Amino acid sequence: MSYVIKGETGDWEVVIGLEVHCQVISNAKLFSGAATDFGAEPNTQVSLVDAAMPGMLPVINQECVKQAIKTGLGLKAEINTKSVFARKNYFYADLPQGYQISQFEEPIVGEGSIILDLPDGTSREVGIERLHLEQDAGKSLHDQDPKRTFIDLNRTGVALMEIVSKPDMRSPDDAGAYLRKLRSIVRYLETCDGNMDQGSMRCDVNVSVRPAGSDELRTRAETKNVNSVRFVMQAIEHEAARQVEVYENGGEVVQETRLFDAQTGTTRSMRSKEHAHDYRYFPDPDLLPLVFDQALVDDIKAGLPELPDERKDRYINDFGLSPYDAGVLVAEKDTAAYFEAVADGHDAKMAANWVINNIFAVLSDKGVGISECPVTAENLGKLLGLISDDTVSTKIAKEVFEIMIETGDDPEKIVEEKGLKQITDTGAIEAAVDEAIANGAAQVEQYKAGNEKVLGWFVGQVMKATQGKANPGQVNKLLKEKLGG
């Protein structure tokens, strides 16, 4: 399902590369001991190093290094046991040093890959170009005073992993799947919380277009700091259409930085090449090259959790789930854990269906995450147990589930209290069957004349008489025996 932009001169395709900044989960900043809590009072998490006081020096936080290695391993990437920090020089009020410490020519992580799970159930691989560590800047607050800008340095120096993809994506869906998968991986790894709305994951989108089927790479425009998956997809749609229009009107796309306007879903030029910064990168002389032993990498590798792709394979192979269902269940670590708790001791396919069809609907209705789901995994498991051992029919189970959503109660208790237990007593069912046959002389005639569909009428009568609690299998069996006999 390729994404094609129909132009006046023909079909165009889009080439997308993403640069994602992931805030590293760590107690302290990349080069200082200051704390990193989100939402703290302005300028309360600032060390002398962060404020770039004279004579202050950066010291690498090994915890952030480990997190970067872990993330690199999660991206199946090459880990560079020697990398170099460089200064990226530019002036801005929320950049106290006047340079950002980043990695330029020698990043800590090299080439890797990500498998995208696409909405149609297919998968494709997108290359990772590199991952490097760098400092975040502070925040400029322009809305606190009519004339002045206020500066909050809490975020200054917080560790970021910049993860750069290869220009391997060809549609907004690809980009959406890439971001969701990347978020899933870093959450599994616990190296980034992936909260795009809080800015702990931010995305720069590089887009270019070319005539469909061509393999040239044309000039790209970079849209900075897009802060949701939906916005990234919108920005690509808009940007691709804009570029096609530029070319078709005989123009040239210029290499520039653009901004996304969430109100209109469009991008606009921020600065063009003539205003482009010359960042004057050079190795930071305050820091030695970052060198570690392969043993550290091996150690971290040995401690890696099961990642979404591996878990998905396990669900397919061990549980017999479809690739789509497996993909949906593993996307969030908490959801997968919920599913596995439900499936424990029960039929996994049934568990998957219940989670995907019923639980997801509840979460979406209530707008909550799996951790706040009113139906606990244990209770849902019990409900599946009640279905499996014929205590309730699937239909009654749905009623019980509705009650569980409201009350959060144990299904066994609900079934007991409401008297919803399925009737499996042959005598009671037989009585109801006999009564239905007695009341339906005309239907008996039709059945005997070969109209087997009328059996449904008898089942309905029996169910009505037993308030739906009769075991449908037994009802069918008895009816067939008695009518056919």
Next chain:
Amino acid sequence: MTKLTDLTIAAARDALAAKEFSATELTEAYIQAMEAGRDLNAYITETPDVALERARESDDRRARGGHIGSMDGMPIAMKDLFCTEGVLTTAGSHILDGFTPPYESTVSANLRSAGAVMLGKANLDEFAMGSANITSYYGPVKNPWSAKVGKDLVPGGSSGGSAAAVSGRLAMAATGTDTGGSIRQPASFCGIVGLKPTYGRCSRWGIVAFASSLDQAGPMTQTVRDAAIMLGAMAGHDPKDSTSAPVETPDFEAAITGNVKGLTIGIPKEYRMDGMDPEIQAIWDQGVEWLKAAGCNIKDVSLPTTKYALPTYYIVAPAEASANLARYDGVRYGLRVPGDSLDDMYMNTRGEGFGHEVQRRILIGTYALSSGYYDAYYIKAQKVRTLISNDFKAAFEDVDAILTPTAPSAAFGIGENQDDPVAMYLNDVFTVPTSLAGLPGISVPAGLNKDGLPLGLQLIGRGFDEGTILNVASVIEDAAGFQCKPGKEA
């Protein structure tokens, strides 16, 4: 008894231990000298109250029988590049107006822990950029030897205030920092000892940065022994500085045995420059003779890349400085000159706050790092730097130390060499290669020129082998019998 302000650290250490006088008495003598010597402009900020308080603490320790540090009660000047808690720190620049750090540099804190008494903050070239101490926002420093020639001489730079304070007896010793010669050249000009340790020996934490890969703190003292004592107090691994070397600090004083028999001293032929001042050549030759007489083997060595050192230095140091000085933007501390926009505020602040030499170096460095020039300048300079380092490595296969002049001339007059920055940069021709290689170098006074002005010789050692050059320097010091008597009485 000798005047208190004529004592060396070693002598004062014994006298204090023998309770011949108190640290307070010693400090008071220096405070008087400091006040009497204000015409030298050696200090930017005098801190007599701090000094007296620390002197009293020292006396208390001694009275209590507490632990006595290696510098206990020694009144010293602190180059105003070291951040000192609660005391104005200027780096000799207008842009740090009113900046009083809430923290203490590691080196000054180490000295304080060793019992040293801070008399004040010594004048310097702005951001340590200069070789004559004429770029300070707080005015030039006068060399105490000026009286010998009847005109105002520069003390050298950038640690000019420190050198003048020690030479003029306004401090028993002083801290300096050396990026391309800023300890050794002023030591030579002022007739004192100046030691630039191996890069990584002393922490850079809390020292206002000039060029991070070169900056190194060191002692400036009257004698070689004092330099050994003071370096021991300053040095040590500091986890707050990633480039601080995780090595033990040896007993430098113990290395001074006076026995240099059998050591091989290298004489680099490339340091014999065309048009070299014959008096400099003569004092160098004299140094060779002294060391021969003391039993050293003398060996000619070659450091072929020497001539590229100065241009290399003037790429690397300004490049690093251009980034290091970006933080002085008027936003958080120091001078702010308002403007209509953020960019205007930056331009106004940095335009007024930095002097011409600092601006020149920021521009050179920014240019050298710019896209399209980076490979030709910065990368090339880094490659040459490696070659310079390799030259020294090769030489140290055969020799234990290298002897050279410290500077190409004696102190010159204030106002001379000012029109031509390159002529000024040539002052560091003998000291810069050592800095680029990160090796230790010491300047020791070896004699006087025909005008009666001091000339220093430099000994360069292997990395982290300050002991050997201290020992060899002590032999030259003894042989020279140099008396640091710059005063009018002489």
